[in-house]
Amino acid sequence: MSSPLVKQVQARFSMAGAFASAMLLAISLSAHADDSRLSLADRVSQLEQAVQNRTQAGIEQVNRIQDLQSQVQQLQGQVEELQHQLQQAGEQGKAQYVDLDSRLGRLEAGNGASGGNAQKPVQAAVAPAAQAASAAPAASAAPATPAADPAQAQAAYNAAFTALRGGQYAQASRLFRDFIQQYPDHALTPNAFYWLGESYYVTMNYQVAHDAFAHLLSAFPKSEKAPDAMLKLGYTQVELKQTAAAVATLKAVSRQYPGSNAASLAQERLRRLQLSGGQG
Template sequence: MESARRPAAAPLFPFQCMAMMTVRPLRPAALVLVAALAAASVPFEAAQAQADNNFFGNLFKPPGQVRAGNQPAQVEEADSIVTRIDRLENQLRQMTGQIEQLQFRNQQLEQQLRLLQGDTGAAPAAAGETARRPDVFDPSAQAGAPGAPRPLGATAPSGAPMDLGTLSGAAAGGGAQPATSPKEMFDLAFGALQRQDYAAAGQTFEQFVKLYPTDRATPDAYYWLGESQYLRKSYKEAAQNFLKVSTDYPNAVKAPDALLRLGQSLAAIGEKDAACATLNAVGNKYPRASATVKQGVEREQKRAGC
């Protein structure tokens, strides 16, 4: 009866039910698992953030600068530039060494020619020198013979033919008159050279360079003096005059020809190394030399075996 008298129990609200629920303690294994998951989430989030940064950072980079491992393209390009610079530096060092060797060889050549100049006219003829033929006219050996060189202003010997082309301002029936100007003397010597009177031409050119050392035609006079000696096979004397043109008048019109003739003269006296060095210097010193000079250099290099 009493139970029937008791009022009905009020319904329980949800939060009251949750409060009345029994909370079971977690097992140790579950605790370990939860801690491991929490620790693993930290580096994953950091890596994800870094990946996002890399993605957006690479997204706004110019094309060609995105590489694996975030290595910029400039590194590869810089390596390529450094390699090319090293190669150019090696080539420059090699060229510098070749130029220094050529300069040293030219200095040796000048010293050898100075020594040869000291022996000119004093040393006896070499044993291997070609003997003179008795049937060939030699103006230097036959001073009184017709056609032999004579001092300027001297008359021809009695009965000898007179070369009217060598006279300058001679009066009819009178003797030859000496040249009165540098031009007349130069023309006189050059005329003898054209007539293949090399001894007379050489003598006149030699007087010209002594009398007119500062004349504008002096470089040409030295060259033609050497040419007259070269054609008479006086190679040592010729080499001295060709060297004079090359060293003292390097900008003269005949300077490339003189350097070529210098190489030929050295080859003729057996100085092969010096001759080859001189012939090689023609193209280096005078790259705009005439085609005739360049062809002569190639021909002489083959002949000398350079």
């Protein structure tokens, strides 16, 4: 049998072991609680960092979109300028079709080098019919023939228009002048003046084209070709560096023929003039 002393010692050792176990358990629980708190804090920090990163990414994306929009606007402006240059190059390419007849037509106009109306607005360009008629491209040297029947007149007009559509601009201008000379009071005469102006415009005989369009507006102000003639008159003034007159003419197109295709084109040309500082 164990002595009371041994039992007492054993009891003390048992209590000491229990106390030690309890202490270890408390330390372990405390450490686990600290680890849990640290982990939660880390998670909150990570979430905050993720939100911040996403916010920054969103801001960067908005900035990139704004940069792209700005680049698109710049590219649109460049495309418009290239289109204008391409149009100019095409017109210059068409000049190869010009022969002695087109030069003769400019001389016949009488004021191809005058430039006296450089700063006159459209009201001056569409002055009284007698004044504009003196500036209009003259007919060919052939004498006027008596008015033929309607079929002959239509055939003559069709021949001139076919030449124009085929790129035979010198021939077209000659045929349209002949038509105007032979049929000055025909219903198609205003159209003939318009296409005569076009035949000179595409071959860069801008002064003669100017005179044809101006005469149409003066002699046939109610013609269905009047809006387009006024628009092209403004175009020729741009090419002739008559900027003030061109602006006045193009504004008059929008004012007198609102809602028309000519008015829309006039507004576009005015916008291009403003963007280019008045250089067309």
